[in-house]
Amino acid sequence: MNEYTHILVAVDLTEESRVLAKKACALQKAYEAKLSCVHVIEPLSLTYGVDVPMDLSTVQEQIQETAKIQLREFAMELEIVTTDQHLIFGRPETEIDSLANQIAADLIVVGSHGRHGIALLFRSTVNGVLHGAPCDVLAVRVGI
Amino acid sequence: MNEYTHILVAVDLTEESRVLAKKACALQKAYEAKLSCVHVIEPLSLTYGVDVPMDLSTVQEQIQETAKIQLREFAMELEIVTTDQHLIFGRPETEIDSLANQIAADLIVVGSHGRHGIALLFRSTVNGVLHGAPCDVLAVRVGI
Numbered sequence: 227m228n229e230y231t232h233i234l235v236a237v238d239l240t241e242e243s244r245v246l247a248k249k250a251c252a253l254q255k256a257y258e259a260k261l262s263c264v265h266v267i268e269p270l271s272l273t274y275g276v277d278v279p280m281d282l283s284t285v286q287e288q289i290q291e292t293a294k295i296q297l298r299e300f301a302m303e304l305e306i307v308t309t310d311q312h313l314i315f316g317r318p319e320t321e322i323d324s325l326a327n328q329i330a331a332d333l334i335v336v337g338s339h340g341r342h343g344i345a346l347l348f349r350s351t352v353n354g355v356l357h358g359a360p361c362d363v364l365a366v367r368v369g370i
Numbered sequence: 371m372n373e374y375t376h377i378l379v380a381v382d383l384t385e386e387s388r389v390l391a392k393k394a395c396a397l398q399k400a401y402e403a404k405l406s407c408v409h410v411i412e413p414l415s416l417t418y419g420v421d422v423p424m425d426l427s428t429v430q431e432q433i434q435e436t437a438k439i440q441l442r443e444f445a446m447e448l449e450i451v452t453t454d455q456h457l458i459f460g461r462p463e464t465e466i467d468s469l470a471n472q473i474a475a476d477l478i479v480v481g482s483h484g485r486h487g488i489a490l491l492f493r494s495t496v497n498g499v500l501h502g503a504p505c506d507v508l509a510v511r512v513g514i
Contacts (some may be wrong), residue, residue: 229396252373256400365500365507
């Protein structure tokens with residue numbers, strides 16, 4: 227049980243996901259592992275609270291549609307079949323760990339920013355994933 | 371630059387370091403990478419404050435001697451030569467990142483506990499390493 231058999235790549239679908247894709251691809255080859263990918267959309271109501279004075283459903287639908295297309299493109303690059311592509315609504319750190327558990331992944335690959343701003347947000351995701359993870363976590367440094 | 375060439379394994383020298391050793395060994399083989407290891411001893415004066423009403427130097431020396439022997443044993447198992455074995459005094463998270471930078475490691479492998487108690491301490495080390503790391507970090511789940 228020293229090698230990885232099922233790697234879950236968690237992507238935020240920014241340009242920096244390419245770095246993750248390359249690292250995941252190398253790992254997959256090295257371990258001859260199965261590869262799955264996940265993108266978690268945080269519902270706007272969760273991000274901004276439930277009291278936003280406008281209907282966000284259209285915006286939310288657009289976000290979802292765009293994410294669906296981008297995740298498909300990302301997955302194609304890594305030759306990940308549709309059933310192993312996961313688009314989930316919720317809190318990233320909780321959902322990633324939960325999915326890893328569900329699909330019995332033994333390694334989660336996530337990005338870790340070295341910059342400020344959104345980095346702080348993402349860092350908290352990495353932390354969350356790390357602490358709740360049922361398996362090993364590889365934090366790939368992106369956007370330095 | 372998608373593969374790892376120099377892996378730094380940070381060990382706490384507990385029984386659980388064996389899990390880390392096995393994972394690091396597999397990674398080394400997969401990437402044909404160079405392997406270095408480090409153990410950081412937190413000075414007792416740092417851990418307990420400078421106002422401890424007794425001389426801790428003898429205890430500190432014993433800790434250092436024991437750590438030196440254990441680190442050598444750990445390194446032998448992984449066929450790591452003496453010059454790539456590092457025993458450092460300081461705060462683990464700072465020293466590990468600093469060493470990784472110094473030896474140009476492109477992957478740090480650390481343990482991440484799933485239990486309470488000392489786990490919380492060690493988790494903060496993982497966090498510290500993660501946030502200051504000049505490279506990717508693999509958090510290996512140990513002691514579940």
